Amino acid sequence: MEQGTLRVSVWRGDAAGGAPQFYEVPARANQTVLDVVTHIQREIDPSLAYRFACRVGMCGSCAMEVNGRARWTCRTHVKKVAQDGTLELRPLANLPVIRDLATDMAPFFDKWARARGTFQPKDAPDGAVPAEFHIVPPATPKRQAADAGIECIGCGVCYASCDIVAWNPEYLGPAALNRAWTLVNDVRDGARQERLAVVAGDAGCHACHSTQSCTERCPKGIDPSGAIAGLKRTLFWNVFGVSR
Amino acid sequence: MSTRGGTHLWVAQRVTAMFLAVAVLVHLATILVAVRGGLSAAEILGRTRGSAAWLAFYAVFALAAGLHGAIGLRGIAAEWLGWRGRGFDAAWLTIGLLTAIFGIYAALGLYAA
Numbered sequence: 001m002e003q004g005t006l007r008v009s010v011w012r013g014d015a016a017g018g019a020p021q022f023y024e025v026p027a028r029a030n031q032t033v034l035d036v037v038t039h040i041q042r043e044i045d046p047s048l049a050y051r052f053a054c055r056v057g058m059c060g061s062c063a064m065e066v067n068g069r070a071r072w073t074c075r076t077h078v079k080k081v082a083q084d085g086t087l088e089l090r091p092l093a094n095l096p097v098i099r100d101l102a103t104d105m106a107p108f109f110d111k112w113a114r115a116r117g118t119f120q121p122k123d124a125p126d127g128a129v130p131a132e133f134h135i136v137p138p139a140t141p142k143r144q145a146a147d148a149g150i151e152c153i154g155c156g157v158c159y160a161s162c163d164i165v166a167w168n169p170e171y172l173g174p175a176a177l178n179r180a181w182t183l184v185n186d187v188r189d190g191a192r193q194e195r196l197a198v199v200a201g202d203a204g205c206h207a208c209h210s211t212q213s214c215t216e217r218c219p220k221g222i223d224p225s226g227a228i229a230g231l232k233r234t235l236f237w238n239v240f241g242v243s244r
Numbered sequence: 245m246s247t248r249g250g251t252h253l254w255v256a257q258r259v260t261a262m263f264l265a266v267a268v269l270v271h272l273a274t275i276l277v278a279v280r281g282g283l284s285a286a287e288i289l290g291r292t293r294g295s296a297a298w299l300a301f302y303a304v305f306a307l308a309a310g311l312h313g314a315i316g317l318r319g320i321a322a323e324w325l326g327w328r329g330r331g332f333d334a335a336w337l338t339i340g341l342l343t344a345i346f347g348i349y350a351a352l353g354l355y356a357a
């Protein structure tokens with residue numbers, strides 16, 4: 001059902017620069033921001049670049065700045081975010097732009113690698129499948145701490161919302177540190193000390209100001225700020241030889 | 245700054261903060277008590293002269309304040325001015341220790357006056 005017209009400003013350009021362009025899109029019931037972008041690309045200007053895959057909040061590829069705030073666009077309803085029938089869409093902040101609404105996520109995922117975001121099985125350091133299953137009771141505190149951060153879809157919303165990432169390009173950022181914290185709590189993992197070493201310091205958890213924009217904006221309800229506080233706590237006691 | 249050093253700086257700042265939280269209260273309470281009979285140099289010196297306890301308190305206070313302040317300023321300068329790296333770290337350490345030494349020197353003066 002058509003319900004009037006949305007006025008949509010979309011940033012168009014590339015790494016060299018760009019400017020907003022304006023489009024009129026028919027408003028519909030239950031329309032998502034991604035639906036609006038798709039309408040523009042299919043019906044108005046096929047040269048518009050953007051990224052999506054699953055459309056159901058699983059893949060983490062569709063994040064953009066919507067009216068100045070990073071959001072997953074496939075699960076964001078227009079009626080929740082439009083201001084007086086207008087939408088302003090820009091590429092995700094804190095990442096290089098490839099073209100239009102598509103950013104280069106490479107720096108974001110490179111930082112996951114730098115934070116040792118890969119699971120390293122204790123019993124099989126060479127990557128082989130361990131002979132026995134590890135039993136990790138769901139009620140144990142470490143398992144619960146790992147579970148709290150495990151559903152991250154790598155959308156970059158937290159990364160785009162963090163002022164420290166903007167101020168310090170070396171900063172690993174909330175998502176990579178949240179990932180590191182899940183692995184620090186994974187009792188099957190064998191790289192705990194190495195991981196703690198790389199997430200410490202000025203580019204790591206100690207740069208975080210605990211402002212919690214990441215936690216506030218994560219569409220999956222994850223608390224990267226709390227994860228970072230956990231890393232700081234663990235590193236604090238580590239200095240005194242206490243392993244927690 | 246190595247990542248290990250980063251943790252140590254953070255620990256130093258948190259530990260000095262804990263000490264300063266208490267020390268500043270002691271310091272303020274002392275001021276309130278001290279001015280009740282009117283503020284005079286003789287009265288202050290009467291309390292501090294030859295007192296190893298006050299000397300130790302203010303020496304640790306000055307050291308904690310110097311380090312805490314320098315680590316904090318280091319963080320602000322790194323974020324706002326992009327002052328990062330070994331050279332700046334050495335400068336901040338010097339500033340922190342100089343501040344501490346001035347404070348300790350003053351405390352020594354009151355002790356030995």
Ligand code: SF4
Nearest residue numbers: 162208209211212214
């Ligand atoms: S809590 Fe830390 S990681 Fe999260 S937005 Fe604030 S500074 Fe960034």
Ligand code: SF4
Nearest residue numbers: 152153155156158218
């Ligand atoms: S922590 Fe949340 S906001 Fe950050 S990348 Fe993961 S899902 Fe996205």
Ligand code: FES
Nearest residue numbers: 055059060062074
């Ligand atoms: S398209 Fe997959 S999360 Fe939005």
